[in-house]
Amino acid sequence: xxxxxxxxxxxxxxxxxxxxxxxxxxxxxxxxxxxxxxxxxxxxxxxxxxxxxxxxxxxxxxxxxxxxxxxxxxxxxxxxxxxxxxxxxxxxxxxxxxxxxxxxxxxxxxxxxxxxxxxxxxxxxxxxxxxxxxxxxxxxxxxxxxxxxxxxxxxxxxxxxxxxxxxxxxxxxxxxxxxxxxxxxxxxxxxxxxxxxxxxxxxxxxxxxx
Amino acid sequence: xxxxxxxxxxxxxxxxxxxxxxxxxxxxxxxxxxxxxxxxxxxxxxxxxxxxxxxxxxxxxxxxxxxxxxxxxxxxxxxxxxxxxxxxxxxxxxxxxxxxxxxxxxxxxxxxxxxxxxxxxxxxxxxxxxxxxxxxxxxxxxxxxxxxxxxxxxxxxxxxxxxxxxxxxxxxxxxxxxxxxxxxxxxxxxxxxxxxxxxxxxxxxxxxxx
Numbered sequence: 001x002x003x004x005x006x007x008x009x010x011x012x013x014x015x016x017x018x019x020x021x022x023x024x025x026x027x028x029x030x031x032x033x034x035x036x037x038x039x040x041x042x043x044x045x046x047x048x049x050x051x052x053x054x055x056x057x058x059x060x061x062x063x064x065x066x067x068x069x070x071x072x073x074x075x076x077x078x079x080x081x082x083x084x085x086x087x088x089x090x091x092x093x094x095x096x097x098x099x100x101x102x103x104x105x106x107x108x109x110x111x112x113x114x115x116x117x118x119x120x121x122x123x124x125x126x127x128x129x130x131x132x133x134x135x136x137x138x139x140x141x142x143x144x145x146x147x148x149x150x151x152x153x154x155x156x157x158x159x160x161x162x163x164x165x166x167x168x169x170x171x172x173x174x175x176x177x178x179x180x181x182x183x184x185x186x187x188x189x190x191x192x193x194x195x196x197x198x199x200x201x202x203x204x205x206x207x208x209x210x
Numbered sequence: 211x212x213x214x215x216x217x218x219x220x221x222x223x224x225x226x227x228x229x230x231x232x233x234x235x236x237x238x239x240x241x242x243x244x245x246x247x248x249x250x251x252x253x254x255x256x257x258x259x260x261x262x263x264x265x266x267x268x269x270x271x272x273x274x275x276x277x278x279x280x281x282x283x284x285x286x287x288x289x290x291x292x293x294x295x296x297x298x299x300x301x302x303x304x305x306x307x308x309x310x311x312x313x314x315x316x317x318x319x320x321x322x323x324x325x326x327x328x329x330x331x332x333x334x335x336x337x338x339x340x341x342x343x344x345x346x347x348x349x350x351x352x353x354x355x356x357x358x359x360x361x362x363x364x365x366x367x368x369x370x371x372x373x374x375x376x377x378x379x380x381x382x383x384x385x386x387x388x389x390x391x392x393x394x395x396x397x398x399x400x401x402x403x404x405x406x407x408x409x410x411x412x413x414x415x416x417x418x419x420x
Contacts, residue, residue, distance in 0.1 A: 048361065048364070049309065049313075049361070055301075057298065061298060061302065063301045063302070063305055064305060065304065065305040065308050065309065067304060067308060068300075068301045068302070068304040068305035068308060069301065071297075071300055071301050071304050072297050072298070072300070072301035075296070075297035075300060075301075076297050086285070087281075087282050087285035087286050088267065088271060088282070090278075090281055090282070090285060091265075091273045091278045091279065091281050091282035091285075092271065092273070092278070094275065094277060094278040094281050095273055095274060095275040095278035098275050098277060098278060099259065099275065103259075123350070124350075124354065127357070130353070131350065131353070134344065134346045134347070134350070136344045136346065137344070140333070140334075140341065140344070143340075143341070144334065147337070151258065151259070154258070
């Protein structure tokens with residue numbers, strides 16, 4: 001197996017944290033998206049959508065999606081479980097992971113991609129240009145992040161982790177959403193004390209520096 | 211179990227198609243989102259994000275996300291498999307299902323939500339108001355749908371179904387993306403013959419009318 005990765009991008013970090021929590025090591029090929037290496041024809045053969053991460057299996061199959069890569073690793077290495085054991089746990093964790101992506105990562109994404117000069121003409125991931133930035137999405141992204149923090153504060157008031165008592169992929173996704181939003185100088189609001197407590201505990205896990 | 215559903219919305223339809231393919235029947239409670247019933251306080255107790263569908267389990271646990279509901283059903287009723295059998299199949303199907311959501315459903319969503327008068331002030335799902343429509347997203351949604359059709363045409367040139375030789379949840383998600391975009395009068399482009407062939411075959415499955 002080979003992992004096409006880029007240290008500075010949020011979705012590759014999601015996979016690296018997942019692998020670190022599992023104690024799994026996979027050889028890495030760096031694809032520098034700041035240099036637009038993901039648009040090179042050789043890379044587009046592996047992933048026509050031109051995004052990282054991509055996991056290349058030994059038979060040549062390419063898994064070009066962060067959560068699908070995590071699923072593959074979860075099935076091969078079930079311990080510690082990060083996507084739930086039984087039907088109910090799996091559903092609760094997937095619900096929170098998808099909410100963390102929709103309410104968190106996507107909100108941070110529209111904020112950062114529509115503000116940062118490096119994404120000019122690339123409002124949509126995986127497209128070299130032709131999707132101009134939309135300034136109204138910067139404001140909308142900020143409002144959505146505020147909503148995200150508010151919801152997560154309520155959830156984390158009653159739960160040690162995002163999807164319940166145990167650390168899961170939903171914590172990884174929530175953590176990278178917050179890390180991503182920092183690039184646009186959006187940080188945890190002072191009143192969201194439960195988010196701050198949880199963020200501190202996740203930051204201290206060895207996987208946070210993966 | 212109880213399924214909170216709305217006949218006219220895309221994500222509930224995704225779950226209904228999944229259940230029909232599995233041959234599973236669950237009692238339904240209709241939540242009319244055109245009447246804004248999802249914002250009623252009793253419903254917000256089941257799903258604070260105020261979206262349908264929601265699956266309420268017998269112990270009161272509420273699964274408020276379409277794919278998480280499908281996962282729950284898949285684990286309890288593995289036949290016929292719609293999310294893959296082994297690690298590799300599961301990863302390939304999840305990758306295509308997530309691409310279908312990102313490139314298809316989300317593109318159709320930004321197109322429809324930012325154009326239709328019924329979504330005025332509600333550019334973001336699950337929020338009663340305060341997120342004005344952004345006209346630039348209508349054009350962007352159209353361009354993204356064109357990109358979706360182009361990619362899907364290439365994938366379906368070599369594959370009977372979206373994720374390979376077998377029907378899967380990725381076909382359901384792709385199908386509802388196309389059905390959703392129709393509301394903004396965006397349809398399969400004439401040159402996308404492989405998409406048209408596949409769409410015709412999915413339309414004829416009994417689940418398409420679920």
